[in-house]
Amino acid sequence: MRHLFLMRHAKTRQASGSMSDHQRPLRRRGQRQAAAMAVPLMRWGALEGDIHLSSAQRTRETLEAIDACLPDLDLCRRAACHDALYTFDGQALVDCLRRLPRSAERVLLIGHNPALLELARWLCRDAPDALPTGGLLHLELPGAPWPALTPRCARLAASLVPDTASHALFQRRAPAPPDLGDADFSTRLQGQLDHLYQLVRALEPGVMAGVDPEFLHQYRVNLRRSRAIVESVQATARQAGSGKIPGLKRQLKHLKRRAQATSDLRDLDVFLESLENTPPSLPSSVRRALQRWLHARRREQHEALCRALRDPGYAGEMQSWQGFLGGKAFRQTLDQLSSKRIESVLAERVAGHDRELAALSPEAPDEAFHDLRKTVKRIRYLAELAPKRHRRFLKGLKRRQTLLGDFQDLCTREAWLEAFLASESAPETAAAVIAWRETLEMEKLALREKVMALPPLTEE
Numbered sequence: 001m002r003h004l005f006l007m008r009h010a011k012t013r014q015a016s017g018s019m020s021d022h023q024r025p026l027r028r029r030g031q032r033q034a035a036a037m038a039v040p041l042m043r044w045g046a047l048e049g050d051i052h053l054s055s056a057q058r059t060r061e062t063l064e065a066i067d068a069c070l071p072d073l074d075l076c077r078r079a080a081c082h083d084a085l086y087t088f089d090g091q092a093l094v095d096c097l098r099r100l101p102r103s104a105e106r107v108l109l110i111g112h113n114p115a116l117l118e119l120a121r122w123l124c125r126d127a128p129d130a131l132p133t134g135g136l137l138h139l140e141l142p143g144a145p146w147p148a149l150t151p152r153c154a155r156l157a158a159s160l161v162p163d164t165a166s167h168a169l170f171q172r173r174a175p176a177p178p179d180l181g182d183a184d185f186s187t188r189l190q191g192q193l194d195h196l197y198q199l200v201r202a203l204e205p206g207v208m209a210g211v212d213p214e215f216l217h218q219y220r221v222n223l224r225r226s227r228a229i230v231e232s233v234q235a236t237a238r239q240a241g242s243g244k245i246p247g248l249k250r251q252l253k254h255l256k257r258r259a260q261a262t263s264d265l266r267d268l269d270v271f272l273e274s275l276e277n278t279p280p281s282l283p284s285s286v287r288r289a290l291q292r293w294l295h296a297r298r299r300e301q302h303e304a305l306c307r308a309l310r311d312p313g314y315a316g317e318m319q320s321w322q323g324f325l326g327g328k329a330f331r332q333t334l335d336q337l338s339s340k341r342i343e344s345v346l347a348e349r350v351a352g353h354d355r356e357l358a359a360l361s362p363e364a365p366d367e368a369f370h371d372l373r374k375t376v377k378r379i380r381y382l383a384e385l386a387p388k389r390h391r392r393f394l395k396g397l398k399r400r401q402t403l404l405g406d407f408q409d410l411c412t413r414e415a416w417l418e419a420f421l422a423s424e425s426a427p428e429t430a431a432a433v434i435a436w437r438e439t440l441e442m443e444k445l446a447l448r449e450k451v452m453a454l455p456p457l458t459e460e
Helices: 026-037 038-043 057-069 090-098 117-123 167-173 185-209 212-239 247-258 261-278 286-309 312-325 326-336 338-357 366-383 389-422 431-452
Strands: 002-009 050-054 078-083 108-112 138-142 154-160
Touching: 002 117, 026 038, 026 057, 038 057, 038 154, 050 057, 057 261, 090 108, 090 185, 108 117, 117 138, 117 389, 167 185, 167 212, 185 212, 185 286, 185 312, 185 326, 212 247, 212 261, 212 326, 212 338, 247 312, 261 389, 286 312, 286 338, 286 389, 286 431, 338 366, 366 389, 366 431, 389 431
Parallel strands: 002 108, 050 078, 050 108
Antiparallel strands: 002 138, 138 154
């Protein structure tokens, strides 16, 4: 089997003055687009074989930006520049591919639209309708020689665009929050929930691409924030004696289940990032074995999440959630809310937090600290409904949440280390891992002391 990777140059400046189309350079956004695609190109194996690109300035700068991110691969020196690839005709690219040597098993071609799209459609029935700047297609072809290429002989293995490879790039195109400056309280709540829904749906492609962990993090945060806000609405409605909100319990159950489905994957992302940024004092062979095992678990979790997101049931649940938010029963409940009632619920939750904090002891299980962390999150989401009023309070909450989050991270690392030690991938000499786990336990004990020493929220 042969592998063909088609990449469009990144975002380019418009020609001006005497500048020709061939001379157009990348914009700064184009530089960021190309850099965002460097790691996916490497992971897909697109940089392992031959690299061919148009002689245009924008394609050369695209490769240079990728090369700058992966200096050890020496990409610019290995690549071949061709005037023949500076074309907008798909048939010309077909002719170029047919001249490739039999030995070329993997080929990356960096060129231009519409030629790349025409080539992709000629080769593959499932080729996309568009290929944005910086976009990448991975086509699998039969093992026949390149001169034997025929229409529809390829399979689309994967596709990716910079906005789903980089959360920083996505943010520039993300759904904008509504302007709710002069709106009443219920309208602001409705607008916030609608915006959170839009964000969740917009983040899904980046979550499924699995390149930038920040997509998953924000997807998870927005699901949980949505749930926390609606739980607050529910509590306020009960306090006001408004009764049950039809369908709310089922919607909250769905949101909780979808957020929980991301937990292990998020924990693995955080663990792997910590291993990369602050490597533990483990022998290099042991650390590599641990990283390989964690990456394998991450792939399993990501594949499971992608299957869940592709399932028709997920789309149905999200559409149901959108319909619920716009439904008459929920809107009527929102109309009965006021900032005063929300403040009353906030006060109840702060009091509940202080009771949980006071109940902690050196013998308390880890779950009690985890429950406190969840309570702090719910309080924070509720206070963020009136951020100006609670600016100082929120600042203290975030510090408290960070402390509890660090404790949670240590607990999850311990759990993954236990699973690693029990696996066949663990090295025969596991003493170093056991010693590190004991170090983590000492760090946990220190954090437990810090948490128990926190003052009640009512005193901050």
